Amino acid sequence: MNFQYGAALLLLAACPSLAQEAKEDTQPIDEIVVAGHSVTTNAVKIAVDQQMLVDTAMTLKNLPGADVNKNGIITGIAQYRGMYGDRVAVTIDSHAVVSGGPNAMDAPLSYVSPMITESIVIERGIASVSSAPESIGGHLEATLARGQFGGEDLGLSGFLGTRFSTNGNLNTSAGRITLSDASHRFSLLTEIDNGDYISTPAGMIRPSAVNRNRYDASYAYTNGESHIVLFAGQLDTENSGTPALPMDINYIDTNLAGSHFLYVLSSNLSIDGRVALNDVEHVMDNFSSRTAPPPTMQRVNYAVGKGYSFALAGKMDFDSSSLRIGIDGIDADHDSTITNPNNAMFLITNFSDVQRDLLSAFAEWSIGFDASELELGVSAKRVDTSAGDVSLSGIMGTAPVMLQDAFSAADKNLTFDDIDLVAKYLYRRNDYLEWRFEVASKSRAPSYQELYLWLPMQSAGGLADGRTYIGDLSLQAETSNELNIGVFLMSDSFSISPQVFYKQVDGYIQGVTSTNAAANMVSMMMNGKPALQFSNTDAEIWGFDVAWDYHLSEHFTVDGVATYARGRRTDVSDNLYRLAPPNGSVGVTYRSDSWSLGARLVAYAKQDEVSAVNEEQTTPAYELVNMDFVWNPTESVRLEARIDNMFDTYYQDHLTGINRAGGSDIPVGTRLPGAERSLSAGIIFSF
Numbered sequence: 001m002n003f004q005y006g007a008a009l010l011l012l013a014a015c016p017s018l019a020q021e022a023k024e025d026t027q028p029i030d031e032i033v034v035a036g037h038s039v040t041t042n043a044v045k046i047a048v049d050q051q052m053l054v055d056t057a058m059t060l061k062n063l064p065g066a067d068v069n070k071n072g073i074i075t076g077i078a079q080y081r082g083m084y085g086d087r088v089a090v091t092i093d094s095h096a097v098v099s100g101g102p103n104a105m106d107a108p109l110s111y112v113s114p115m116i117t118e119s120i121v122i123e124r125g126i127a128s129v130s131s132a133p134e135s136i137g138g139h140l141e142a143t144l145a146r147g148q149f150g151g152e153d154l155g156l157s158g159f160l161g162t163r164f165s166t167n168g169n170l171n172t173s174a175g176r177i178t179l180s181d182a183s184h185r186f187s188l189l190t191e192i193d194n195g196d197y198i199s200t201p202a203g204m205i206r207p208s209a210v211n212r213n214r215y216d217a218s219y220a221y222t223n224g225e226s227h228i229v230l231f232a233g234q235l236d237t238e239n240s241g242t243p244a245l246p247m248d249i250n251y252i253d254t255n256l257a258g259s260h261f262l263y264v265l266s267s268n269l270s271i272d273g274r275v276a277l278n279d280v281e282h283v284m285d286n287f288s289s290r291t292a293p294p295p296t297m298q299r300v301n302y303a304v305g306k307g308y309s310f311a312l313a314g315k316m317d318f319d320s321s322s323l324r325i326g327i328d329g330i331d332a333d334h335d336s337t338i339t340n341p342n343n344a345m346f347l348i349t350n351f352s353d354v355q356r357d358l359l360s361a362f363a364e365w366s367i368g369f370d371a372s373e374l375e376l377g378v379s380a381k382r383v384d385t386s387a388g389d390v391s392l393s394g395i396m397g398t399a400p401v402m403l404q405d406a407f408s409a410a411d412k413n414l415t416f417d418d419i420d421l422v423a424k425y426l427y428r429r430n431d432y433l434e435w436r437f438e439v440a441s442k443s444r445a446p447s448y449q450e451l452y453l454w455l456p457m458q459s460a461g462g463l464a465d466g467r468t469y470i471g472d473l474s475l476q477a478e479t480s481n482e483l484n485i486g487v488f489l490m491s492d493s494f495s496i497s498p499q500v501f502y503k504q505v506d507g508y509i510q511g512v513t514s515t516n517a518a519a520n521m522v523s524m525m526m527n528g529k530p531a532l533q534f535s536n537t538d539a540e541i542w543g544f545d546v547a548w549d550y551h552l553s554e555h556f557t558v559d560g561v562a563t564y565a566r567g568r569r570t571d572v573s574d575n576l577y578r579l580a581p582p583n584g585s586v587g588v589t590y591r592s593d594s595w596s597l598g599a600r601l602v603a604y605a606k607q608d609e610v611s612a613v614n615e616e617q618t619t620p621a622y623e624l625v626n627m628d629f630v631w632n633p634t635e636s637v638r639l640e641a642r643i644d645n646m647f648d649t650y651y652q653d654h655l656t657g658i659n660r661a662g663g664s665d666i667p668v669g670t671r672l673p674g675a676e677r678s679l680s681a682g683i684i685f686s687f
């Protein structure tokens with residue numbers, strides 16, 4: 001605890017006089033536009049619907065600090081500054097989504113199909129306590145493109161568009177129709193994604209097909225100040241490949257519904273709230289999309305997840321400050337069963353009646369000074385978890401039965417109480433210079449897999465290291481004490497925004513070689529290696545990221561980003577698993593009134609700071625060149641074309657994972673290569 005207060009005092013003492021150089025506001029002085037994404041000291045904003053890709057998570061690649069752990073073509077897990085998975089909070093229209101797959105096959109960003117997603121905003125640096133209750137690794141907010149309110153009379157608006165990529169005959173088509181006037185808005189959205197196997201310079205990746213439909217219907221009302229939105233939606237994914245995982249998606253069926261509102265009571269008092277529910281029914285298997293193993297080894301995993309999230313907050317505005325107080329929570333239930341289609345006796349309850357309920361109360365005070373802004377936040381969180389008894393049948397040996405008996409006898413009702421503290425200070429020195437200092441202590445209670453995985457399995461939230469894991473009922477929450485310092489410098493033609501960060505993570509939850517003899521016996525039979533048990537270790541992560549742009553002339557811009565994050569254990573000598581290697585890009589863009597043409601060089605360094613305990617393979621460095629062209633012949637028509645990997649380079653993205661699927665051109669155990677030279681084209685008609 002001393003660290004937080006000490007650092008906060010140090011921070012305040014180091015800040016220049018608060019009253020210096022009066023300015024009207026302390027909004028970010030400007031934004032840097034890199035590859036069409038805008039970067040400020042506070043946030044990175046991506047216009048997702050303008051990106052030609054099928055997996056929205058891929059928009060995170062090569063943004064300052066961000067990347068994506070990719071286990072399949074639509075199974076991208078957000079990574080930010082060395083953290084990923086449950087550590088990074090992803091919200092959709094400020095609602096959390098309960099994932100159904102114990103291996104994160106339906107990671108939150110798989111719910112926002114790219115052509116119907118308006119934007120993703122990454123909170124740069126440390127997430128505010130009001131953004132998401134658990135956000136130790138940062139926060140991303142995705143917004144669906146549900147259209148705008150209209151004029152006095154009811155009118156129709158919307159779009160219809162399709163994109164095609166030669167590689168894998170990948171097609172994404174989407175449309176929106178909105179009926180709206182100044183106070184009512186009714187919208188229907190749909191996107192349909194289909195594709196075959198992806199080709200690389202080393203051959204085809206099997207299975208890498210994609211079949212996904214997404215639907216959303218919404219109604220919104222506003223009186224100009226207050227508003228309410230109601231929505232219902234569906235995700236329908238079928239037979240999609242996840243070659244870095246032991247099984248592929250057979251189907252994912254998710255229903256989503258919810259509402260959020262803002263009610264302005266008076267000029268200085270408002271309340272806002274939200275509630276959303278979703279349920280997921282998911283089947284994956286290891287034989288229908290990839291080469292089937294022998295009949296005795298075939299598995300079907302049926303998983304369901306359901307739950308809801310809610311929040312209620314009030315905001316009071318005073319002369320030069322505002323106070324936001326609220327509660328939020330996420331209740332999630334999970335069940336997962338594994339069977340063998342060739343053996344009616346075989347059954348494992350992987351997760352049984354698992355519940356994880358989070359409740360948080362927060363207060364956030366924002367104080368505006370002449371040239372600066374201070375935000376102080378505190379949140380108190382309680383996570384209650386429980387699990388039912390488990391069973392198994394049709395399995396040889398006494399070790400699994402010992403694990404089952406031990407798990408059934410144990411107390412599985414657990415409670416985690418934690419407090420998060422966040423302080424952010426923004427200082428605008430003048431029109432050309434802005435500083436940002438942030439300090440926080442953030443926590444995360446263990447995930448349900450980390451606690452309740454009782455039989456060694458690979459259902460580890462998408463880690464995809466090929467190891468089998470068991471949970472630990474005595475796990476504690478992990479706490480990250482962190483510091484973030486940023487600066488934004490600009491002149492008439494040049495802007496740059498570097499940030500440095502350091503996180504000390506106490507109790508960092510990570511698999512370590514198990515000492516449980518029964519678990520190790522089961523694991524040895526499965527893959528010849530002992531199990532890894534989720535354990536509290538210690539770690540530190542540090543790094544920097546930067547975005548810059550330079551306007552050569554009215555039409556020509558050069559821009560770039562660079563990201564560096566380094567993570568290692570501090571209790572033993574090892575590196576953290578699956579961190580993006582140092583990477584960066586430089587692009588040049590020519591923009592006229594109706595068209596633009598850009599070329600971008602993307603470079604990733606080798607990654608040899610790998611985790612020994614996860615048996616992580618190193619990856620060599622590579623460079624790629626991509627080009628894109630956009631033309632608006634009229635206001636309502638957008639034509640797009642893209643070449644990815646122009647020189648047909650063979651490369652392996654360190655975060656793409658190792659192939660686990662037999663019958664592919666890529667040998668099992670080899671890191672999956674990136675796509676070969678691919679041409680894409682699209683047309684979008686707006687009305």
Ligand SMILES: [Cu+2]
Binds near residue numbers: 248283
């Ligand atoms: Cu799955």
